[in-house]
Amino acid sequence: MAEEVPFDFLHMEMINFVFNPPDDSKKEVKTEEGMTTLESLGFRVGQGLVERLTKDCPRFKDELDTMKFICKDFWTSVYKKQIDNLRTNHQGVYVLQDNKFRLLTQISIGKQYIEIAPRFLSFTCGLIRGALSNLGITSVVTAEVITMPACKFQIQIPRT
Amino acid sequence: MTTFDLPTELTARPQALIVLTGLDVVHNAIHKLIWDAFSNNRRPDRVPIHFKDLPGDHEYPKLKQKKAAYDWIIPRGILKSIWLRKHLYEIPAVVVVFFELDWDEHLWNEKRMECATLVEVIRTSLQGRPSKVAVVLIQKNTPLPPGEDVIAAERAAQLCTACSLSAKSLFVLPHTDHLLGYVIRLENAFYELAQGYYHTEARVVKLHRDHLNKTTHTLLFIRHQFKVAFYSELKQDSHTALKHYKQAYVHLQELRITDYNLLEIKTIAGFVNYKVCKLCFQHTTPLDAIAQFRRHVDIYKAKIGTAELSFEQSAWMSKQFAVFGDLFEEAITVGLTAIQTQHPGFYYQEAAGHAVARKKLCRGLCMGEHAYPSPDPLESVDQLEYYGQRPWRQGQQSLEPGNMQKEREAILALQHREAQVDHSWLVIPLLSSAVGQFKKYKSARMKRYLVVQMGEEYYHAKDYSKALTLLGRVMWDYRIERWWRLLTHILQIALRCAYLVRSIRDYVTISIELMGKYAQTAREEKTRIQVNLLKVLQGESPEAEYGCEHDSVEQSKGLWRATPGGEKCEFTIEMNNITSFVECKASFAAESFTGDSKVVLKVALINNAPLPIRFSRLAVMFSNTVYNQYCITSDDLPIADTKESSLYLHPGKTLVKVYSFTVDPSDVGSDLEVTGILLSLCTESSCCATLHWMGGGGDIVLQPPTILAPTKKVPPGADLSHVPWDKIAILSCASIIPREANLDVRVAHSTPALVNEFYRLTITVVNTELVEIIDITISVSLVAEVGGSTVQEMTILHEEPASQPVQSIPLLRLSSLKPQEKGSRVVYARCLKSGNREFSVKVTYKVSVDVDTRMLPCTCVKQVLASVEAIEPFEISQRLANMRFDPMNKVYVDEPFLLLTEVRSLSPWPLVINGSSLTLHKAMQPADEECPSQLSDVTLWTDDRASECRCLVASSNSPCDIDMGSFFFAIEWRLLAE
């Protein structure tokens, strides 16, 4: 267990750092701005990570095949569990539901932190988007907290 | 010179040769008809026969004396060059004698003798050749069914005996209606005879084998197999033919190869390989054909032979590939399917490759200054006795070198002849065939590569403009795919071509690209190109490009010198099509500008060339051309001057030009767009190249779309000359928005409005400008989205209470307001229905603003919203009661009852009721005569109630249903304040 914790701590500190920069900047970091920063951090990580994780996979057959990879291998390697539910409308929208999202498990369950909980999803949104982008799929990824610590990631792939 | 072209007799389709004699085609119409029926219009469904019309006494090639024994024979070659031709066109399988004779002929005996003589003549002229002889009697009468004509049977037997002919070789051809039908039957019979003939011939050849021995007769093994195969082909037995050709090919491998017999072996190997591959394709076993061909190439590719004649090997290889390509393509046209990685294109490409190799070898070997030897050792090259032999030592099969002097001379002669060959014209058609194939099999890149090679070949063939055209056609794809190494290679050839044909426009365009950051050349090379470019622009001759043909350079120098001095060369280069050394980006300082501010546009230029460069003019073009005049920079210093000036670009440095101008008031509300940028490289006298970027400039080459962390945006006001080039964003479109209004607009009203009330909205405008404003217009309109359409329809705007309603947007005008002056207007709204609505009050005015020491009229707009809720003023309820005030549901005829009407005020402010009226159903009447309003002048405050009680009676006429709608109650009211 211990070897898995550093990422959690790093992630927490990352959010802390992004929203409360140590240099006494006068202005407060806007939520949106901070989330964008986290998202782009995730994007770069996802890009690199997927390069490594797909090394021993057979070539993906199609988009759905790629999504399954994200839900299983990719998720497991980052969050030590699989996505609990994958749904799609077959029109380019995929909803990935994690009933016990690792990065939310350290926050107390209840309404207390529901306001800032989305901050803990931005990095992962970027992670998914970066991974997909490197696999040749351009997407928009959004997330929402259902009830702590369950959350949903929605992937939208624009159809041309 | 040896061409290695396959002889036509080899490639022709083998058909049985049948000679027809005794037909007088010229004088006899019937004979002509018969001949035509045989020879003309031979569609593929007819048997493969080649007919020849010859006189009866035609002399056929002599039959060689039978050899007593093979032991002493030493063959002088593999295959005689006349053999194929002889059996295809000269030695018939069947000779047919046509003879007019009916069974009831009076002079039967004489005619019979005549016919026998004719047959005899034929036999004599065949001189013992085993060709079959047949007789066809041309008859006027239609024959009777077999067996019925006793005379015919008898006379036929006589005739056969007289001509020593088997009954199967005697035919009858009645020239009646069905000539073609008879002819086809006849030719099928002839065909059978011919097959018999070729079968026998093949057998005869096979029998020779017993007499052969392996040591001295290897050549004959090959020859015999070849002959058997060919006879089988003539017999249309292609499977047997294939078997024997394969055998021949195997025997060919058993020969010991020396420099002296190599050519003959390769020639025959080429023939046999051709036949094998062709038959394999024909049998729809293309993989066998390909395998055979691969083996063939593998066996012979290293058999170069005499080093001085190595070009012959390349020529031979090229031919082998080309021929196979043709065979492959032929098979495809009759139904074979090829795939992307296996199609004729590869073979044509390989053939072209060998042709190029041949050219190179020729360059190395054949450029000696020796005179052509005399007597010509190659004199008899077209009349060889055996295929593939050397004309100067035909028939020699010994392994020892012959006359060394003669050999040397012959080699010299061959080299001489090779030097005369224009190799490029061998290469180009092959490449062109390959291009077609690769295009067909979805290999766009390979196709492009072949086009580049074609361009190179045209360059070598000194057709420089054609080369330039071809190369120009593919550059774009390499550019857009970012294969810089390849693009540079193509550009370098193109530059040479442009130099050699003195195409200034191409020369400048290519130079501009080769000086750029994507060109994969050394800095020195870029410097050299830039120096040359400057020379060209100044009307001087550039230095010659490296590696050009000496003659062409001399010619080109002449062209450059001959430039007419007075003629100025002007052209525009589209920068969106190339990657240039100078890059340009235009960026508005903001995404929008107000009508009273100055538009600021920055144009950044960067020079990626190794040396500084001066441009003569920079101009920006806008969607509204009026502004073009404000964004021009000129630099009048000569192009070669090195002084600092306005458009002097240092290498690697960004130069930023900032333009600002005020906009025309009429453009407020529209977008201003940069449509193009022009950058000129001009010299006064000679040349003017204008570089044109579409839109705001930038690089045509897409940066890899793999986006990383969002790049920090350069703040709009930043000094771009210190910003890394890649970070400069292009902003080629800005919107011109109205100047912000300095006006205080308030709408005073007291919501809620009461339904049907003339609801007053007082609009107060205070001029907060520093100057007087004029032409103030106030417009009031309903905001469409709020409340939905019914609320909209139920709202009417009035200028005055009780006046005519105005159209949806009433305009109120104020002529002018001094600073801090207040003006106000009132507008009334009548809401016919309760609900929320929103009014938009828009105040427009004109003001003169001092922009850059110029008074600029500006139109400003201020808009405010006023939200109004309309409510019903009263709540009215009615009920019925009997005279004792007990509630009741029914009234009885002639029995008085009470109608109690209660009015409750919902208005937040007091209302005065002017009066009320009650309109009754026709079955009702008031019980009393007098009926004044009981509510007149009653003042109601919020939630106050007032009641009216009327005594009514229903008339006796008829019973009917009544409901509350039967009593129509109306109130006339006003606000207390008024």
Place this chain on the structure above:
Amino acid sequence: MAAVCVAVISKENYPLYIRTLPTANELKFHYTVHTSLDVVDERINSVSKNANDLRELYLGLLYPTEDYKVYGYVTNTKIKFIIVTESSNTTIRDNEIRSMFRKLHNAYTDMVCNPFYVAGNSITSKSFEKILHTIVQE
């Protein structure tokens, strides 16, 4: 192992890295690699039609020419690797080609994790170069 040319091609089909034997005609190999992308594209795109296909990263022999054999490999991230060997070198077996590609793929993924590498740029990493050296020269 003796490849005469090894290339890494980006998603968008431009070269990220091409290494040839120092003695070889470099330009010709650039063309060889470039033209082989026709076949790579075709292979990648045709795969989806055939569901039963083994969707290996290794694409096998793309096409033989008289002198060279061109092999292809594509990662899930659509990075293409091309290895060219001499046709005359008949000792190279398919397994060896596969292991060269594995090695190349490993080297590439390691290289991508280099914090100084910007995705899509030409590869200049020294350690990558070193590994490539073993493939081309071994």
